[in-house]
Amino acid sequence: MEYLEFSREQVTDLQSSLQREFLRTNKAGSYANSTVINCNTRKYHGLLVCPVKEIDGDNYVLLSSLDETIVLEKTPFQLATHKFGNEIFPTGYKYLESCKNSPILTYVYRVGGLVLQKEVHLVDNTETLLIRYTVLSSTLEKATLQLRPFLAFRKVHELTHANTIANTRHTKIENGIASCMYDKFPTLNMQLSKKNEFITAPDWYRNFTYDREQERGYENVEDLFTPGFFEVSLKTGESVIFSAGLAPIKTSQLKGLFEESIKNRDPQSNFEECLRHSARQFLYKSPKGCEVITSFPWTGLWGRDSMVSLPGLTLAQNDLDTSRTVLDTMTKDISGFVYENKGNIEHSNIESIDTALWYIRSVQQYNWNTKDIAQTRKLYQKKVEEILETYMSGENGNVIMHDNGLLYLPNENKALTWVDAKINGIPIIKRWGYVVEVNALWYNAICFALELITKKSFQDKWKDIPKKIEQSFEETFWDDEKGYLADSCVYGVKDFSMRPSQIFGASLPFSPLDDEKRNSVLEHVRRELVTPFGVRTLSPKSEDYKGTVTGSVTERDIAYHNGGVLMWLLAPYAEAYLKLHGRSGLSEIKRIYSDLEPIVKDYGIGTIGEVYDGNPPYTPRGAISQAWSVAAALRICKLIENFEKEN
Numbered sequence: 001m002e003y004l005e006f007s008r009e010q011v012t013d014l015q016s017s018l019q020r021e022f023l024r025t026n027k028a029g030s031y032a033n034s035t036v037i038n039c040n041t042r043k044y045h046g047l048l049v050c051p052v053k054e055i056d057g058d059n060y061v062l063l064s065s066l067d068e069t070i071v072l073e074k075t076p077f078q079l080a081t082h083k084f085g086n087e088i089f090p091t092g093y094k095y096l097e098s099c100k101n102s103p104i105l106t107y108v109y110r111v112g113g114l115v116l117q118k119e120v121h122l123v124d125n126t127e128t129l130l131i132r133y134t135v136l137s138s139t140l141e142k143a144t145l146q147l148r149p150f151l152a153f154r155k156v157h158e159l160t161h162a163n164t165i166a167n168t169r170h171t172k173i174e175n176g177i178a179s180c181m182y183d184k185f186p187t188l189n190m191q192l193s194k195k196n197e198f199i200t201a202p203d204w205y206r207n208f209t210y211d212r213e214q215e216r217g218y219e220n221v222e223d224l225f226t227p228g229f230f231e232v233s234l235k236t237g238e239s240v241i242f243s244a245g246l247a248p249i250k251t252s253q254l255k256g257l258f259e260e261s262i263k264n265r266d267p268q269s270n271f272e273e274c275l276r277h278s279a280r281q282f283l284y285k286s287p288k289g290c291e292v293i294t295s296f297p298w299t300g301l302w303g304r305d306s307m308v309s310l311p312g313l314t315l316a317q318n319d320l321d322t323s324r325t326v327l328d329t330m331t332k333d334i335s336g337f338v339y340e341n342k343g344n345i346e347h348s349n350i351e352s353i354d355t356a357l358w359y360i361r362s363v364q365q366y367n368w369n370t371k372d373i374a375q376t377r378k379l380y381q382k383k384v385e386e387i388l389e390t391y392m393s394g395e396n397g398n399v400i401m402h403d404n405g406l407l408y409l410p411n412e413n414k415a416l417t418w419v420d421a422k423i424n425g426i427p428i429i430k431r432w433g434y435v436v437e438v439n440a441l442w443y444n445a446i447c448f449a450l451e452l453i454t455k456k457s458f459q460d461k462w463k464d465i466p467k468k469i470e471q472s473f474e475e476t477f478w479d480d481e482k483g484y485l486a487d488s489c490v491y492g493v494k495d496f497s498m499r500p501s502q503i504f505g506a507s508l509p510f511s512p513l514d515d516e517k518r519n520s521v522l523e524h525v526r527r528e529l530v531t532p533f534g535v536r537t538l539s540p541k542s543e544d545y546k547g548t549v550t551g552s553v554t555e556r557d558i559a560y561h562n563g564g565v566l567m568w569l570l571a572p573y574a575e576a577y578l579k580l581h582g583r584s585g586l587s588e589i590k591r592i593y594s595d596l597e598p599i600v601k602d603y604g605i606g607t608i609g610e611v612y613d614g615n616p617p618y619t620p621r622g623a624i625s626q627a628w629s630v631a632a633a634l635r636i637c638k639l640i641e642n643f644e645k646e647n
Contacts, residue, residue: 003269004606005100011037021624022105022605023296024122025281028528029059032122032129033297033624034571036605037093039081040065041212043222044156044297047120047606048129048188048244055184059299061152061246062188063129064208064224067615068118070111071144077111083209091347101605103269113139123261127186129301138236144198147242148191148229150205151184152222153181156297159222162204170227172198175251179227186246193241196232217552243603248504268606270443271597275634276499278607279313282627283322289324289329295610303339303358304418305628306330307358308568312631318636323366331383336390345596351417353399356387357441364448364509373452381453388449388462404472405465406434407442412490413640419501419608429561430504433490434476440508443521447510451633466510473512477505484524492640498539500569508574517578525573532595533612533620535569535627537561540614548614549622556621563614564621567596567629575634579645586643593636608633 001007017037026030029051046061067080067090096109099114105120115136118460127354129191133145154160159211170177176191177198206223212222232240241254249257266277284293284301292297292306292313307330314323333339337356346545347555363384367376391407394400398416415427417435422428447466450459477485479494484492485502503525505511506518513521528539537560538545543645547558574589583589603609604624609623 002100002102004102004274005098006036006201011096014088014093014427016522017093020602020605022101022120022606023281023625024120025296026122026124026126026128027281027283027285027291028125028127029284029293029299030122030127031059031296031299034065036099036201037081037096038065039083040208041083041086041210042297043159043210043213043218045210045222046152046156047131047154050121050186051298052184052186052245054186059156060185062186063153063190064150065150066242066244067148067229068129068133069146069148069229070109070114070116071146072112072140074112076146079109079111079116080501083211084207085209090204104262107378109267112568113137116144116252118147119264123245123257126245127411128247128249128257130254131242132232133242134239134260135234135236142233142235143233144233146229146231147192148226149182149244150224150226151179152224153185155190159219159552160224162206162223162225166225166490168202168225168227169380170200172249173378176230176248177227177343178248181565188244189246189248190230190242190244190253191249191251192230192232192243193239193251194232196230197242197508198230199228202226203396211552213282216552216556236438237586262361270478272637274600274606274636275608275630276410278380278625278630279317279634281607281625282313282630283326284308286329288446290325291329292326292627294627296604296625298623303330303333303355304352304358307355308418309631310362311625312571312633312635313627313640315365315369316522316631316634318369320366320370323362327362327366327380331380334383334387335405336361337387338390340398348566352418352420353407354394354418354438354441356391357438357445360384360387360445360448361441364444368509376455377393377452381449384445384449385453388446404476405468405478406439406588408434409438412466417501417560423554423557428558430487435488435490437504439469439473439477439506443473443512444508444510447496463602466512470512471537473505474517477502478513480518483520497544498524499538500525500529500535500566500573502634503535503569503572506578507572515580518576522573522576522580530570530573530592531565531612531614531618532592533599533618534565534567535573536563536565536614538614545614548613548619549611550613560611565612565614565618566610567608567612567626568632571635571639572630574639580640583643586640589636590640592632593640596633597624597634597637 020036032047034141046064049062052060070077079092081093088171095109097110107118109116117134119132166181170179180187180191184415204223210220268274282293284291294302312446339355341517350478363380392401412430412432477491487499488495506521529536546563549559549564603620607625610626613620
């Protein structure tokens with residue numbers, strides 16, 4: 001079996017199959033996503049999900065599913081699988097022989113004496129889905145394939161229901177039909193590579209049930225519209241290609257388009273190849289340049305996440321050009337030090353005070369990889385200086401630089417760091433005053449800037465500040481008895497909840513702590529927070545600890561930063577560990593990296609999810625594919641590689 005292949009025994013195990021999801025993207029914002037048996041369990045699932053700029057730029061489910069039926073000697077065999085209420089119907093997954101995810105998503109069905117192969121592909125940079133059906137073998141001369149599309153035409157965060165407003169008519173196009181259910185939506189063109197008959201039978205199918213949404217505390221039942229079904233005959237060895245896209249296609253070109261577009265697909269024959277393939281799916285070529293999509297299936301462009309992820313997504317793969325393009329795009333979007341985090345493709349909703357510090361950290365990593373500080377100065381020193389000056393000025397009321405050199409967040413009712421979950425607009429964890437990773441990033445940014453910016457006026461203004469921060473950082477966050485760093489400090493009261501943000505006090509190239517203190521921090525983090533799938537956001541010893549990220553929206557939001565396990569924090573942990581332990585620590589980091597491998601065969605296939613339970617068995621939750629999770633694994637891989645070369 002291939003690396004990402006699942007046997008008949010595995011795919012027909014309904015419980016496990018419904019937990020595994022495939023993801024295909026076009027690297028331009030669109031995606032195809034469902035479970036490996038094509039039973040949708042989320043409102044975000046769909047075969048063609050696209051950003052619709054004509055409405056609001058958010059993602060919309062156009063084609064929810066495509067039901068296949070094989071007719072053999074007038075007997076129909078339904079290959080689809082859905083859940084209606086508590087009932088699974090049809091049960092097409094029982095006909096599956098195998099499913100593999102590389103180089104493209106491929107299924108093999110066995111129905112009586114017929115073996116049918118199905119290959120699913122999303123064309124890069126084009127809103128076009130292609131599905132190729134091939135009769136591999138058959139005891140009969142020919143079979144009939146019926147394809148019934150189910151249309152949603154709704155935002156990914158919503159559900160649709162049978163209504164009288166929808167335009168249920170369609171128009172005929174070459175070897176297919178075109179449909180547009182509502183005003184302002186693009187037209188969905190569905191075509192086959194071979195002449196066929198489309199049987200018009202418009203109807204609403206009711207009560208599709210999405211269990212994942214019920215688990216997450218959301219509405220989970222919807223109705224979907226079908227205009228009818230395609231019918232085409234197939235001989236043994238013959239293929240037919242179904243296409244769905246926002247523009248009609250000359251159907252004689254479908255075969256060539258399919259073959260050409262899969263030529264250079266990334267292999268996924270081992271763990272690292274899966275990571276590299278997944279990483280490229282997050283890089284979104286926008287009109288601005290290039291940006292980082294935060295996660296799938298609920299996509300967004302978040303500045304902080306982008307900068308945390310960027311080094312792993314690009315530099316860890318020696319892709320300096322893409323890294324520079326993303327940084328250049330980001331440079332345009334930062335004003336002073338403020339970057340407005342974006343909740344979707346077009347619309348911003350909150351600002352963060354630390355994104356610009358993560359930006360400087362990415363510039364620093366870019367510079368380290370290029371070994372060309374002259375180029376880095378030319379590209380980024382102006383923006384780096386602007387950012388630091390804006391922090392120092394205090395012109396933005398969300399953060400103040402105090403006389404002790406530290407940054408201070410004065411508003412307790414704003415969530416401006418990466419720990420940003422809120423209930424009714426109020427932060428679940430109030431991190432204000434002096435915040436540990438903000439000031440670790442601040443110290444590192446200033447030290448790096450003093451290397452980058454050589455002009456005398458800047459040097460004179462900033463050169464004495466690092467020494468001041470070193471002293472005040474230790475006084476503010478350190479405790480000799482406890483041996484680790486406070487998460488925050490307000491009016492001299494230190495919050496010593498054992499949380500992971502203190503890692504950055506030990507991992508960054510410039511640290512305000514000595515080796516002994518950094519080692520002590522890491523040891524406490526290792527004992528209480530590190531798990532096989534990431535780092536806990538709170539120690540299990542705390543009375544506020546939540547071991548599972550489940551329940552209602554509020555319950556999950558509370559648990560996320562109070563025990564949920566985050567993969568992305570393993571990268572700075574590994575970085576700090578190798579810096580302190582040298583070659584003697586390499587075996588430990590290799591072990592951590594190898595322990596991650598099973599992740600890509602569960603939940604999001606070939607990728608890494610957003611968050612895991614803090615308690616064993618560390619069940620995956622949230623988005624099936626998270627940029628900074630994948631980036632962290634790639635960074636660890638690169639750290640190991642670099643360390644072995646240099647040592």
